[in-house]
Amino acid sequence: MNFRIASILLFVLFISCKQENIEVSTNEEKVAIIPIPDQILKKDGYFSITEKTNFFCNDEELKTLATFFIEKIEKSIGVTLGHTEDKKDNSIHLAIDENLSIGEEGYHFFSSKEEVTITAKTPKGVFYGLQTLLQLLPTDPSQGAKIPSVEIKDSPAFDWRGMHLDVSRHFFSIDFIKKQLDVLALFKINKFHWHLTDDQGWRIEIKKYPKLTEISSVRQNKDKTIHKGYYTQEQIKEVVAYAKERFIDVIPEFDTPGHAVAILEAYPELACEKKDFKVRNLWGVESNILCAGKEETFSFIGDVVSELAALFPYEYFHMGGDEVPKDEWKKSLHCQNVMKKENLKDVNELQSYFMKRVEDILKSHNKKMIGWDEILEGGITPTTNIMSWQGEEGGIKAANAGHDVIMTPSKYVYLNFYQGDLKVEPMAFGGYIPLETIYNYNPIPKEIQEDKRKHILGAQANVWTEYADKDETIEYLLYPRIIALAELTWTSSEKKDYKDFLSRLNNVYPRLDKKQINYHIPLPEGPTSDHIVFTDSVEVSFKTTHPVKMVYTVDKTDPNGNSTEYTKPILLKEDTDLSIASILPHGKMSKVRRLLIRKQKLLKSMNLEKVSSGLQMKVVKGYFQTVTEAEKTIPQNTVIINNLKDANKTYDWGHKVNDDNFRAVFLEGYIEVPEDEVYYFSSTQDQVWIGDQLLINHNDAVRKHPKENSIALQKGKHKLKIIYLNTITQCWATDWNTVELKYRKASEEEYQAVGERMIFH
Ligand code: ACM
Secondary structure, X not given: OXXXXXXXXXXXXXXXXXXXXXXXXXXXXXXXXOOOOOEEEEXXXXXXXXXXXXXXXXXXXXXXXXXXXXXXXXXXXXXXXXXXXXXXXXXXXXXXXXXXXXXXXXXXXXXXXXXXXXXXXXXXXXXXXHHHHHHHOOOOHHHOOEEEEEEEEEOOXXXXXXXXXXXXXXXXXXXXXXXXXXXXXXXXOOEEEEEOEEOOEEOEOOOOOOHHHXXXXXXXXXXXXXXXXXXXXXXXXXXXXXXXXXXXXXXXXXXXXXXXXXXXXXOHHHOOOOOOOOOOOOOOOOXXXXXXXXXXXXXXXXXXXXXXXXXXXXXXXXXXXXXXXXXXHHHOHHHHHHHHHHOXXXXXXXXXXXXXXXXXXXXXXXXXXXXXXXXXXXXXXXXXXXXXXXXXXHHHHHHHOXXXXXXXXXXXXXXXXXXXXXXXXXXXXXXXXXXXXXXXXXXXXXXXXXHHHHHEEEEEEEEOOOOOOOXXXXXXXXXXXXXXXXXXXXXXXXXXXXXXXXXXXXXXXXXXXXXXXXXOOOOOEOOOOOEEEEOOOEEEOOEOOOOOEEEEEOOOOOOOOOOEEOOOOEEEOOOXXXXXXXXXXXXXXXXXXXEEEEEOOOEOOEOOOOOOEOEEEEEEXXXXXXXXXXXXXXXXXXXEEOOOOHHHHOOOOOOOOOOOOOEEEEEEEEEEEOOOEEEEEEXXXXXXXXXXXXXXEOOOXXXXXXXXXXXXXXXXXXXXXXXXXXXXXXXXXXXXXXXXEEEEEOOOOOXXXXXXXXXXX
16 A cells, blocks of 8 residues: 555665765675674674585484575575585585584574684574674665674573564455564574454364354454454464474463453353444453353363473463453352352452463463463462563562563563654554663663573563554564564664664665565654644754654655755745655655645634633444544534543443444534734544634544644634544544543643633524
């Protein structure tokens, strides 16, 4: 879609920029490996790869690796290497040395004019040495296939270097997953946590329970569109085999006892009270969960786990345990009976009982259980492992008590969060984790006792997909932040250096281009609205989340590598169409921001004889997805509201979105502003009109965050109209945004709510 068109344009620009000699960071000057190796010594000279270069190894596993990398090198620089079992000149020697004093994943890499040698204790170590070799190849093969002479001793700081993907909220194909695994391997990520089940969809074939795929994998969204998909067991085997080739363990998550209503639509007998359940079609957490008081639940879990355990041949297995509303358990006789029998004092202890039984099932398959940190609330068994997501506290408590922990605190490593200004970036979940925040994350908080640090297995970046339904969106969220995660888990914290990481990233971007990865390039931030109004003159200034060159035009053309570089605030006195983009050193550009900067006369205020406070509100019940559709039904009866917030509260149907209270709301009256000024308005409502101008328009798209716009107003009263739809697009509820309109003077930074003293009718 627009990303794709942008990529084509960017590619064309990339080629033209290269001809203009934009500075390209190459390994001619710099060894730029990510994650940065533990020890690296750069020497003079190069090893040249030619058609005569061979991989030299005898071991069968190493020969397989050689074949794998012959293809990678061919793709990267267009040279096809051979393989030899006898040492020859100009060879890349791969060897296992079990006596090497290095960890299981470590390797030694030595390159000189004559040869390259990669030695490790294990094939996995050699694989990582070869990934390092790939990053030492030139990004531009026309510079010659040379590898700088270096000596590297490398091994990771942490065993768990993970990425998680939620395929329940939105389903992603195995081809997409394989594409990501291939890229993750380049950065030595070694765990893929596959979130396969949730309230909004079950995504894996279980032969004993066919309704899980017939029913639980199909979601009818609120807008009647269908979202469905699941992986067959054969597809799972294919992904696991593909990941294994890249030394990535695939850790399945079967989320229990909550996040399970998709199961209940197919098998309602697994709930405490049988109801007409549906695969959840609204984001958020479902209160209907698996019953802890019924033996059928544990038989079901046992059966499912026995099929899954055969598919995922790894020691760890994730059983969820997060966000479990326990009201159904409190009401249930089944649960009360079990609580009495097991002497459990509350429903948190009941969850502990539940998780212990689940862990026993896993143990019978020789699996170690991981659970989200909520399961600490009622106590855990000594062998339970914790994934700490709500913060670091759960992980700290668990590690200090001797449990193994994987750190995934949402504040630092949730990649569904924004990586730049939410008013400028495409829609994401919420939150804010720019590249530097994740890079600087240290998985070992200082509160962990010295002798307990070994319990921190590592860290993982999680991608939840409520607000990400396309392949290119996932890639945009992942890269380059997951590359920062790779470095923070591989490289010891004292060796990390953000500035240096950024410069090494420049060597990585062209490699991501070759793999057609839609990575994030910082957008020009600063103005939060693309429409800027002024009366005399205006200064527009830009910044980016991390340093990158910006270029702009004022002649309605798109900027390119030859356009004016942005170096300081731009002073404007006339109407201007300003187009600005960021440009990476190798010439690839970000999306272009187009700003309409307009000189305006103050809009004259209205001379009103008699007004009363508050706005007129008209409400019509119904499910509308567009304002045009809703406008055909504007009702006659009017209520007065004194405060914008009352637009929700005064309405009988209550505040919560459900199938009964979809509605369209029309507010009309006047807004009074205190001074002659340019005002900025900000709102999540579908439309906000001032005077006769449609100032804010969400264009019927999902309204997750406010939009802004500016207008020059004379002191006094102006016509005001607000339209909003209480609706859901797919599973995206607009009502999660309460009714609000905020304003600020152009000269001020902070917005404030349009209060009751400012509205009239
Ligand atoms: C989670 O984010 N609910 C683990």
